[in-house]
Amino acid sequence: MNSVASKRLFQEYKHLTTDPPDGITAGPVNEDDLFIWEALIQGPEGTPYEGGIFPAELKFPKDYPLMPPTMKFTCDIWHPNVYPNGVVCISILHPPGDDPNHYEQASERWSPIQSVEKILISVMSMIAEPNDESPANVDAARMWRERRQEFERRVKADVRRSLGL
Amino acid sequence: MAESSLSSINIPQILAVALVGFFAIRWFMSKPSAPGNNASSSSRRGQQVDLTKVEQVAAMFPQLDRRTIAWDLHRNGQSVGATTERVLSGQGLDNPPPSYQPHLPSPNQQAPAVGVSAGTRKDGTRNEDLITRYGLQGRVGGKGKEAELSEEQKRSAWSSDKAARAEGLKKRRDEMILQARRRMEAKESGA
Numbered sequence A: 001m002n003s004v005a006s007k008r009l010f011q012e013y014k015h016l017t018t019d020p021p022d023g024i025t026a027g028p029v030n031e032d033d034l035f036i037w038e039a040l041i042q043g044p045e046g047t048p049y050e051g052g053i054f055p056a057e058l059k060f061p062k063d064y065p066l067m068p069p070t071m072k073f074t075c076d077i078w079h080p081n082v083y084p085n086g087v088v089c090i091s092i093l094h095p096p097g098d099d100p101n102h103y104e105q106a107s108e109r110w111s112p113i114q115s116v117e118k119i120l121i122s123v124m125s126m127i128a129e130p131n132d133e134s135p136a137n138v139d140a141a142r143m144w145r146e147r148r149q150e151f152e153r154r155v156k157a158d159v160r161r162s163l164g165l
Numbered sequence B: 001m002a003e004s005s006l007s008s009i010n011i012p013q014i015l016a017v018a019l020v021g022f023f024a025i026r027w028f029m030s031k032p033s034a035p036g037n038n039a040s041s042s043s044r045r046g047q048q049v050d051l052t053k054v055e056q057v058a059a060m061f062p063q064l065d066r067r068t069i070a071w072d073l074h075r076n077g078q079s080v081g082a083t084t085e086r087v088l089s090g091q092g093l094d095n096p097p098p099s100y101q102p103h104l105p106s107p108n109q110q111a112p113a114v115g116v117s118a119g120t121r122k123d124g125t126r127n128e129d130l131i132t133r134y135g136l137q138g139r140v141g142g143k144g145k146e147a148e149l150s151e152e153q154k155r156s157a158w159s160s161d162k163a164a165r166a167e168g169l170k171k172r173r174d175e176m177i178l179q180a181r182r183r184m185e186a187k188e189s190g191a
Helices: A003-018 A116-128 A138-146 A148-162 B002-030 B040-047 B051-060 B066-075 B080-088 B116-127 B162-190
Strands: A024-030 A033-042 A053-059 A070-073
Touching: A003 A024, A003 A033, A003 A116, A003 B162, A024 A116, A024 B162, A033 A116, A033 B162, A053 A116, A053 B162, A138 A148, B051 B066, B051 B080, B066 B080
Parallel strands: none
Antiparallel strands: A024 A033, A033 A053, A053 A070
16 A cells, blocks of 8 residues: 555545635546546637537556656647647646746745645646647647637537537 | 584575576576477577557457467568468468467557557448437437426435446436537527
């Protein structure tokens, strides 16, 4: 039993169950392994993602919360900061310390005082407001910048399809 | 006097015996891991597997055991071409001896490596809609109002029972998806 990480993850699970943030459902896929979670994030209102539900998988390292988990959407999501394979690129998921490229403040990056809840809320606001500076999906970023209407049409079509309509 | 001289002779003797014994054991231990094949050192080299090559072959022939592939690569000097040829010629690969135990990651862990097969599997689920993926087909389109969760129910209580917690999480997840679907349907029929 990996006690520190497991205890902390269990506490976070409990907190997210009893007091979940709006539009977020998250928990371990199977309680026997607390290091793999599934999260559902609702598309933020007033964005082309509105109405959609985006499932993602979170994988925690054994030395959590010292090191951050990785997060990967398991659905199609056309977004400048999500790699085509679903991996999310956001500063809160980057290991602690200063960014060697000086793009990000140390305070934006992962630290043990962050939490799963904060990650999911950050990802939700990232969905609403893409960060154009360090695109993970270059094609999506270019479309977002240059052909916004086409970008929104594509996202809306994905959302509709994901709901089986 | 006699006793002390005896012991002063014995210590180096014991050391020598221990040393000889150690090398003898090492020699015996390393010997059986290379049955038939030439030098004992080759078996140690053989345990180091070129994983990318094993994956390449495994991607082409998913029915083959990775250990078998590694063994064939080990014997033909890590040639992917020769192993592929051999499988395609219908000859089949020899079973590796039981002593051949290379370090191969378990199939679940190596998904992101090369995995042509893993890639297609992932894509399969990615393209699936949520209703299909979570098995909710039976619950859409029925009675339009499946009682939306009240604020009270959303803050689901923390159960002390593991199964009840898992059930609660699944229920909240399903409800979230179904609710999104109902809203989208309502919006489209309203528009």
